[in-house]
Amino acid sequence: MGDADDDRVTSREPGRDDRYRVPLRGVDVDPETRCAHWASPVDVVALRFGCCETYYPCASCHDAVAGHEAEPWPRDRFDEPAVLCGVCRETLTAREYLDGDDACPHCGAAFNPGCRRHRDRYFE
Numbered sequence: 001m002g003d004a005d006d007d008r009v010t011s012r013e014p015g016r017d018d019r020y021r022v023p024l025r026g027v028d029v030d031p032e033t034r035c036a037h038w039a040s041p042v043d044v045v046a047l048r049f050g051c052c053e054t055y056y057p058c059a060s061c062h063d064a065v066a067g068h069e070a071e072p073w074p075r076d077r078f079d080e081p082a083v084l085c086g087v088c089r090e091t092l093t094a095r096e097y098l099d100g101d102d103a104c105p106h107c108g109a110a111f112n113p114g115c116r117r118h119r120d121r122y123f124e
């Protein structure tokens with residue numbers, strides 16, 4: 001990725017990171033949706049929140065840059081796009097992500113399997 005600091009962008013509500021075609025905000029976000037909090041090679045997903053329908057690389061990003069309380073993605077909308085793969089920038093439905101095997105079904109990029117431990121922060 002070269003010199004990481006140059007391609008990191010912080011966007012705050014009501015702004016958005018204009019490198020992404022979906023609405024997305026976060027702290028020190030790189031071009032593959034790593035952030036100030038999660039920056040390993042496999043931290044390449046952003047998750048959509050029910051409160052603002054906006055994608056964030058993690059819940060700490062939401063806490064830092066959104067001006068409201070975070071709400072997880074609602075269960076009755078699990079068939080709608082709710083996860084962004086930062087590598088190919090395709091979206092997954094919540095169900096595709098949760099039922100998948102920690103890899104992007106579009107490009108094969110590996111996702112952080114540890115995210116499952118925090119699933120209640122992101123999915124109802």
Ligand SMILES: [Zn+2]
Pocket residue numbers: 049050051052053054062066068069070071
């Ligand atoms: Zn929100």
Ligand SMILES: [Zn+2]
Pocket residue numbers: 026027035036037038057058059060061062
């Ligand atoms: Zn973050």
Ligand SMILES: [Zn+2]
Pocket residue numbers: 085086087088089090104105106107108109
């Ligand atoms: Zn992908």
